[in-house]
Amino acid sequence: WNLIQRQQRIPAHRAPSSRAAEFPRAAMTTTTPNASAVGTGETRYWLTESEKISLVEAQAYEQGTAVAQIFSGIFFTGVAGWLTVSNGTRLAFVQRAALEKRLTTCCFLSTYVAFFSCFFNYFQLTAVDDLVLPDPSGSKNYTLDLARPFEWIMTCPLMQLSLVLMGGAKLPEHRRYLMPAFSAVILVLGTVGAFLGAEIFAIKAVCWVLSCMIFGVMVYFNRMQIIEYSNNQEGLTSGDSEFRKATILLIATWSPFPAWYLVSPEGLAILDDVLLIQVGWAFLNMVAKFSFIFYVQRIKDMYCNRLKTKRELMPAKYHYNGGGTRHGAVSPPMMDENYAGMLPGMANGGGYITAAELEAEELAKKKAQLSAVVVETMNFLGMAQHTDRFLKLLDSANMTSIFEVERLTKDQCQELQLPFELVSALQRRLRVWKLEMVDDAEMGLDKGEEFYIKKGADMAPMDGMEGMLPGMFPMFDPHIGE
DSSP, rough: HHHHHHSSEEEEOOOOOOTTTOHHHHHHHEESGGGGGTSSHHHHHHHEHHHHHHHHHHHHHHHHHHHHHHHOOOOOOOOOOHHHHSOOOOOOHHTTTTHHHHHHHHHHHHHHHHHHHHHHHTTTTTTEEEEEEEETTSSEEEEEETTTHHHHHHHHHHHHHHHHHHEEEHHHHHHHHHHHHHHHHHHHHHHHHHTTTOOOHHHHHHHHHHHHHHHHHHHHHHHHHHHHHHTTSSSSSSSOOOHHOOOOOHHHHHHHHHHHHHSSSSOOOOOOOOOHHEEEEHHHHHHHHHHHHHHHHHHHHHHHHHHHHHHHSOOOEEEEEETEESSSOOOOOOOOOTTTTTTTTTTTTSOOOOOHHHHHHHHHHHHHHHHHHHHHHHHHTTTTGGGGHHHHHHHHHHHHHHHEEEEEEHHHHHHHTOOOOHHHHHHHHHHHHHHSSSOOHHHHHHHHHHHHHHHHHHSSOOBBBBOOTTTTOOOOTTTTOO
16 A cells, blocks of 8 residues: 555546556545545545556565565574574583583573564564454454564573573473473464464464463473472572572563453453553563563672682692692692592692691681671671671681581570571571582582592501501602502
8 A cells, every 4th residue: 555655646537548447446545635525535546557567566576575584584593593502502511510601601591582582673663574463343453563472482482491501400401491392382372372363262262271371380390490499498489599589580570471462452352552552562571581681690790709709718729749839729630550549639749638638628618618608698788897707706606617507596696695697697698508609510529529538537547658648649759669
């Protein structure tokens, strides 16, 4: 119709030539401002054969351009996805990686969510994705932008995938496929219900009910992930971990979508104001994605700050060089058959570390972990200026590790003259710290080192090598052979 409006039009009251062809009345009629001037209240326009040919060619040009653009967009999207998969780390390894790596991957996924949303929102400005949904009553039709459900199908599964990767190895690996599949099926059912159910209400009703049921199953598995991640310490209604808060945020921002779908023309058409419907969809979409993206980024930033504090307070690993000088960096053991089974940092180039020194180092490590949690807790309470005083009180009470602080009761705090309010806040923070700051791989390394330290301390010392752990022979000592 816009193309017709741009053509030279000849009013019907002028005598048409033999070369003129009349367009269909339904397509070529428009209401005139002054109906009495024509008599029928309508004016029909006539186009010549050359104008008709030009109009058809213009329509074919626009259709061909649209097809070419759609094909190019699909092709380059596929290439971008292939490059991402080929050059990125496999998700199976990411899920078992350290939390810092997993959070970084989640932020990359959030970047893809933002890019896809940007592209499809700009695409909605075109008329290529417009789909007219007929009204069974025939009173009013509604134009659906297909780019909107396509945007959600491309982005919402990535948000569920972010939660699974954030949960790490504590969650089953099949959740990487199951949770995104749930969200994709829900969105596909909504799109099918809006398209095929426009004339058959039963199809729309069945699709909406099925999508709501699948949404409930998805929420159930989100709850299971909270329980699995926290080792049965948290649930949907209780807990303080960032993983639980991110899951609750996602569920809360997704819940209004089925209700808004129901009242929109795609559902029961309770609301027919096009502006209100479009603004509602845009508002829900921005709230859901912006809040999740910014919260995941906040989790990553907070974790990096905690990790920096933890590393600054953590004692350095010690080893000796050839001259017996101690350094604060870890060096790999010498690759020699006489030194098989040594732990990293236990010997290097002629020195050794005794079991007593390793035990002292382990104690310093535990104190550093406790200090890091105390610093973070006091900052949250707005009492950073009293951090040193609280640490001195804990040290005076012989509280040297987070495990000892966790077991403190109110009566014990009164007996040791420790402020119970600060201790209880510290204990609450410790529960979150153990979930978010300790990885399974790191815990395995710590347990292995502690096992061999105790094993070496319990073994009887060899002649001339009292206090040394197995395999810790000084290098280049001519008396070793003897």
